[in-house]
Amino acid sequence: MLEMRHVSQRFEKDILIDQSYIFPSIGFIGIVGASGCGKTTLLYILSGLLKPDQGEIYFNNVPLDQDFLAKHVTFIRQNNDMIASLNVEDNIEIGCKIANLSGLEKLPGIVYQLDIKRCLKKYPSALSVGQRKRVSIARSLLKASDVILCDEPTGALHQEAGHEVMQMLKKASSQALVLIVSHDEDLLKTYCDEIVILENGRLKGTTHEAHYEIIPERKKKHYSLLPYAIKEVMFRAKRLISLICFQIILLSCLLFMVEGLHGLNFAINQSVEHAPLKNVYLVSRKDQEDFRLTGSHIRPHFQSEYGTISQFPETMIDVLPENHRHIVLKSGRMPEKENECLISSSLESKLKKKNVTYMLDKAISLQVVGVVQEYFFRHPTFYLPDQFTNQHQEYLSSSIYEVEGKVNLPKDSQYVVTNDVLQEKENYEELVRMGKLVGSLFIVISLFTSLSLMKIVFQSIALARKLENAILMTLGMKFRQLIIRFFEEGMIIGTLIILMSYLCCYGIREYIHTMTDFIKTYHFQLTPFVIFYNGDFYLAVAFIYILLVGIMDARGIRYVKKNEIVDILREED
Ligand SMILES: Nc1ncnc2c1ncn2[C@@H]1O[C@H](COP(=O)(O)OP(=O)(O)OP(=O)(O)O)[C@@H](O)[C@H]1O
Incomplete structure (x- = not known):
């Protein structure tokens, strides 16, 4: 039972003035009045969408709460009341799903009754106005709404379709309160049980006796609205x-x-991790004078630049460190004799044969026994074994020393320490x-x-x-x-x-x-x-x-x- 208690609403003029009115629990009630008198406003107030300036609406003796619209009402508007991104089936079901009401299994019966089976997979834009109204009515039936509020539902329909809609609403009114606003008084008189006139802010009609009934709680079922969000994204x-x-x-x-x-x-x-000379530091004096540096993993620097590899005059020549476990070979093996050497992988493709000649004071034949894997830094280099330098002591510098490992570095500040790999890094x-x-x-x-x-x-x-x-x-x-x-x-x-x-x-x-x-x-x-x-x-x-x-x-x-x-x-x- 829907009840207005001392409801007043005013915009530029009074729409409702302290109106109290009781609508029956079921029945088909028409609302008429001059254009602009406030009929639509009345429906909004009764649905709970619009809070009146004064007074309150009660449903079964309880003031409307925020669940009222979802649980008990279906609003049928003259124009658009459908969601464009959803097909007819979704548009009917969404009423129940928003309110988490069970009863979707009734859909086939309702669809058959309203003759909209053919439209189920269609989108609103493909429907006629009459079909749209049927969909709205189907929505109200599926939800088993206690209150159906209709604002000019037949306004855009031709006569025959208008009658069809009225017949359907009449049928629905046997189990719900159907309030319908229309300008077509004849149509209302034909179908409605009662007509209420809204005039000068007053409702003129037969107000009903208060008769409250307990409406059993509808069975709840939780629905996710995520599929509708996905459909909306696809639609857009x-x-x-x-x-x-x-x-x-x-x-x-x-x-x-x-x-x-x-x-x-x-x-x-x-x-850096695999660079052959990553741990080799060159130590010299700031004044560039000769000096003596002794200790473990320390040796005079071999001045390889006094000679070149004849086939590769631009390449660098370095001496392998004693500790070479970190060196990764792409192929071959580490040198074991003084005339064996390694090459870096950037030289591999250019090397035609395994023997090369190192032009020092005399031509020295070297055999390439392995290829060093290169990562980011690519330096075409020949790596000579330690034994090679022992044979050519005359090229050992007495002003630059190679020190392996940081712990062996001299602490004195008069020395200059460099490490090419770390510098490059x-x-x-x-x-x-x-x-x-x-x-x-x-x-x-x-x-x-x-x-x-x-x-x-x-x-x-x-x-x-x-x-x-x-x-x-x-x-x-x-x-x-x-x-x-x-x-x-x-x-x-x-x-x-x-x-x-x-x-x-x-x-x-x-x-x-x-x-x-x-x-x-x-x-x-x-x-x-x-x-x-x-x-x-x-x-x-x-x-x-x-x-x-x-x-x-x-x-x-x-x-x-x-x-x-x-x-x-x-x-x-
Ligand atoms: N939110 C609002 N703000 C200001 N004025 C409003 C508002 N809602 C309605 N009105 C005014 O209240 C009056 C009643 O409007 P309403 O649409 O309810 O009348 P109606 O009887 O349904 O009219 P019609 O029969 O032409 O559809 C109108 O003058 C309208 O301009």
Whole structure:
């Protein structure tokens, strides 16, 4: 039983003046009145969508709460009361799903009764006005609404269809209170049990005796509205496609840049780790004078530059350290005799035969017995064994010493200590640091730009969906549910973008892997599927990004303020 107690409402004029009225629990009641007298406003007040200036509405002697609309009411409007992204079946079921009411199994019977089976998979845009009304009535029947509020349901229908709708509503009124606003008094007189006239803020009709009944609680069933969010995203795909593509390109670039820098760092470290001379320090005096430095793992520097390898005049010649366990050979073995040597892998392809000639004071024949694996640093080098220098003492310097290992280095500050490998590492690291700085700047600027773009797109979509969201609220959707819906949609879009970006990035990596020379040099380490050591980074990026897109989309809720629902609906009317 729906009851008004001392309800007053005023806009520019009085719509309702201290009105108390009791509607019956079931029955078909028509509401008539001059245009602009407030009939639609009365329906909004009775549904709970509009809080009156004064007074209160009671349903079964209880003031309306926020569940009233969802649980007990179906609002049938003259124009649009359907969700464009959902087909007819979803549009009928959504009433129950929003309110978490069971009873979906009744759908086939209701569809048959209203003769809309053929339309079930159609979208609202493909329906006639009459079919739309049938869908709205089906929604109210499926939900077993106690109150059905109809605002000019036959307004846009031709006569025959109007009668059909009235017959259906009449049938529904045997189990519910159907309140119908119409200008067609004859139609109302034909079908309605009673007619109430709204005039000068007063309701003229037969108010009923208070008769409260206990309405048994409807069986609850929890439904997820996520499938509807997915359908909404698909429905808006055309508007989102350019945004999504832009985001994918941007994110792929960012990920690829991070990958590149990360790979570069990795490759540099690996290169240092296995560089033959990584532990060899050259020690000289600041004044360049000769001196004597003795101790374990210390030897005079071999001045290899006094001679060249005849076939490779530009290459470097170094002496292998005593401790060479860290050296990785690509092929062959370590030298065991004085005339055996190693070459770095960048020389391998140029070496025609295993024997080379070292032009020192005389021509010395060397045999290449192994190839040193190179990582990031690529230096065409010949590595001579320690024994070789023993045979050519005249080339040992007395002003530069080679010291293996940091612990053996002299502490005195008059010495100059250098290590080519570490020096090179520092130089490259400096470059990577600069790359990171520029990269971070690029990331911040492009993220800011792309998020601003996203904001504009989401804003325009949210504005276009104002009416649809208001309709969802007339179906009983609560503000909280609407925020979650927006948020879910944003997360779906974010997830889509992230997955596509990772795939795209993975694709680029795979492509680069086909360029073997490049990859040998730069060692890209892309791990888009969050498996390896930088997995945490990708997971964090994905999580933050998806959350951010969800929040940005949820901000669209500000265009559907609770107290503006009625205004949005009125704008459409
Ligand atoms: N939210 C609002 N803000 C300001 N004025 C409003 C608002 N809602 C309704 N009105 C005004 O209240 C009056 C009643 O409007 P309402 O739409 O309820 O009348 P109605 O009887 O349904 O009219 P019609 O029969 O032409 O559809 C109108 O003058 C309208 O402009």
